[in-house]
Amino acid sequence: ASVISENVREVLLTAEQIKDRIAELARDIERDYEGRKPLLIGVLKGAVMVVSDLARELQIDLEMDWMAVSSYGSGTVSSGVVRILKDLDTDLSGRDVLIVEDIIDSGLTLSWLKQNLESRGAASVQICTLLRKPERLKVDVPVRYIGFDVPNEFVVGYGLDHDERYRNLSDVVVLKPSAFGGSDDEISGPVEPARKVVTPGLGDDN
Numbered sequence: 001a002s003v004i005s006e007n008v009r010e011v012l013l014t015a016e017q018i019k020d021r022i023a024e025l026a027r028d029i030e031r032d033y034e035g036r037k038p039l040l041i042g043v044l045k046g047a048v049m050v051v052s053d054l055a056r057e058l059q060i061d062l063e064m065d066w067m068a069v070s071s072y073g074s075g076t077v078s079s080g081v082v083r084i085l086k087d088l089d090t091d092l093s094g095r096d097v098l099i100v101e102d103i104i105d106s107g108l109t110l111s112w113l114k115q116n117l118e119s120r121g122a123a124s125v126q127i128c129t130l131l132r133k134p135e136r137l138k139v140d141v142p143v144r145y146i147g148f149d150v151p152n153e154f155v156v157g158y159g160l161d162h163d164e165r166y167r168n169l170s171d172v173v174v175l176k177p178s179a180f181g182g183s184d185d186e187i188s189g190p191v192e193p194a195r196k197v198v199t200p201g202l203g204d205d206n
């Protein structure tokens with residue numbers, strides 16, 4: 001077995017489940033953005049796979065741009081203060097912006113980013129994320145399109161990394177504790193399943 005599969009505790013979402021859910025999200029987005037040519041903004045690097053698959057699924061006119069940001073603060077403690085490492089090439093005046101993320105954890109990155117993009121004169125700023133970890137949310141940031149809520153486990157794959165590894169996996173998987181410096185004796189029960197989050201109707205938050 002490869003080093004990668006030795007480190008996998010469980011497959012949380014298969015490539016097929018991800019593909020199907022992205023197609024559903026694309027139908028929601030097409031319905032909301034028909035005729036508006038949204039600007040999809042992918043947050044590097046984790047969102048690369050989601051943007052790539054979502055954009056090809058969307059049967060509407062759109063543009064894509066990319067940002068790279070980094071949270072200030074030491075180690076795993078996110079402060080909510082964000083530094084722009086790579087900015088957009090696109091003028092946001094009057095644009096309908098859709099930020100695309102792989103996962104919302106504390107929500108601090110997105111909360112900052114949404115305000116930052118709104119301050120540039122965008123007509124609207126909405127968020128699409130494949131995954132959300134409800135147990136870890138620290139700030140209330142309105143997210144219009146959510147693929148799945150996932151348990152508070154170390155998830156990687158499909159763009160998500162641990163120390164830059166595993167981004168190339170087609171599935172989203174839960175790592176064994178031993179893969180990130182823990183002991184596999186800590187494993188208590190089965191991994192909670194991922195749960196699909198239904199997109200609310202327009203008007204609730206637009």
Ligand code: PRP
Nearest residue numbers: 044045046102103104105106107108109
């Ligand atoms: C991860 C993830 C989100 C962010 C979420 O990115 O891809 O962008 O953290 O965390 P938050 O909700 O607590 O702000 P990371 O900073 O690891 O960079 P990467 O995308 O290059 O892996």
Ligand code: MN
Nearest residue numbers: 043044045046
């Ligand atoms: Mn990221």
Ligand code: MG
Nearest residue numbers: 046160161162
């Ligand atoms: Mg990361």
